[in-house]
Amino acid sequence: MKFCWTTVTVADMERSLAFYCGVLGLEAAKRYPAGPGVEIAFLGTGETKLELICRADEKDIRIGGHISVGFEVESLDETMRRLAAKGVAVHSGPFQPNEHIRFFFVLDPDGLKVQLVENIG
Numbered sequence: 001m002k003f004c005w006t007t008v009t010v011a012d013m014e015r016s017l018a019f020y021c022g023v024l025g026l027e028a029a030k031r032y033p034a035g036p037g038v039e040i041a042f043l044g045t046g047e048t049k050l051e052l053i054c055r056a057d058e059k060d061i062r063i064g065g066h067i068s069v070g071f072e073v074e075s076l077d078e079t080m081r082r083l084a085a086k087g088v089a090v091h092s093g094p095f096q097p098n099e100h101i102r103f104f105f106v107l108d109p110d111g112l113k114v115q116l117v118e119n120i121g
């Protein structure tokens with residue numbers, strides 16, 4: 001068994017793609033209509049994708065506060081500078097629980113916590 005994707009329901013596909021692709025730098029692998037008023041986009045180039053689903057009749061998105069998606073970055077400091085320049089505020093962190101990892105969180109347009117992680121050494 002392999003892990004294929006995580007699905008996130010979004011209120012506005014364009015706004016979410018602007019964040020995940022334009023701000024975070026993920027690549028849109030596929031994007032297509034999936035029935036009346038439904039659009040799907042798969043993001044990422046690796047084995048595991050992030051699937052965004054937008055339904056025209058579902059705009060009140062409620063994401064629990066105890067879930068996040070995580071992405072590895074090469075430099076946490078550079079990522080923080082780049083996001084700040086694009087107007088993305090740090091939600092919490094940075095944290096360094098041990099000498100091998102550093103991370104911080106930002107929020108996506110619908111309030112999902114996105115963890116950006118640098119593995120050290």
